[in-house]
Amino acid sequence: RDCLLSRGLGDVYKRQSLATASINANRGEDVSIDTKGKPMARGTLTIHSVSRALAPHLEWAVSGVLGVPVRVKWHRHESDPSQLRMAINWTGPEGLGARLATALRGWDSVRFEVTQEPGGGEEGARWMYTPSLGIHHAAIDAAGNVTLTEDRIRFCIAAGAGDAARIEQEIGKALGEAWDRELEAFRVAASGEEPVSYTHLRAHETRGNL
Numbered sequence: 001r002d003c004l005l006s007r008g009l010g011d012v013y014k015r016q017s018l019a020t021a022s023i024n025a026n027r028g029e030d031v032s033i034d035t036k037g038k039p040m041a042r043g044t045l046t047i048h049s050v051s052r053a054l055a056p057h058l059e060w061a062v063s064g065v066l067g068v069p070v071r072v073k074w075h076r077h078e079s080d081p082s083q084l085r086m087a088i089n090w091t092g093p094e095g096l097g098a099r100l101a102t103a104l105r106g107w108d109s110v111r112f113e114v115t116q117e118p119g120g121g122e123e124g125a126r127w128m129y130t131p132s133l134g135i136h137h138a139a140i141d142a143a144g145n146v147t148l149t150e151d152r153i154r155f156c157i158a159a160g161a162g163d164a165a166r167i168e169q170e171i172g173k174a175l176g177e178a179w180d181r182e183l184e185a186f187r188v189a190a191s192g193e194e195p196v197s198y199t200h201l202r203a204h205e206t207r208g209n210l
Contacts, residue, residue, distance in 0.1 A: 101127035
């Protein structure tokens with residue numbers, strides 16, 4: 001059984017709505033690939049910061065995972081014009097979120113988040129990455145709140161060895177609190193912007209915001 005430990009992350013995702021990407025493939029329409037009847041998933045990819053020099057290479061990495069060329073309209077950070085940001089909504093086969101996170105985690109100077117919504121009997125997931133902290137993965141519910149299994153909570157209690165402060169620290173690690181603190185300034189900076197949908201289907205279609 002999963003236990004819900006909510007820290008208002010659903011509200012975080014609403015603020016995280018970044019309108020920074022414009023997919024320019026196949027004459028500007030959403031491009032799609034046949035999944036041969038396999039279960040579908042959907043989520044978001046948010047690049048919070050990347051240098052101008054690396055941005056084109058990141059596009060190639062994302063294109064490699066999605067299987068089609070993707071051209072993104074990057075937006076610069078007002079506080080640091082050398083850094084760019086973007087976000088897209090994606091729809092594709094189960095496991096696409098994990099594949100995106102795996103492809104991007106090796107880029108040391110990049111900050112990103114990938115989410116995959118719950119559906120089709122699969123739990124939702126979120127991956128966060130920063131150069132200083134590395135990768136964090138957690139299960140999420142439909143509202144974007146992190147959920148921890150009983151086994152994970154028991155591990156946190158055991159690791160805390162009876163010390164309440166240490167137990168709280170271990171639970172904070174499981175929730176990804178340090179990653180949230182570092183990325184929050186980037187989320188707030190992009191608040192109010194709206195991501196463009198990217199559909200991983202053969203038929204062209206446009207989804208609304210997640």
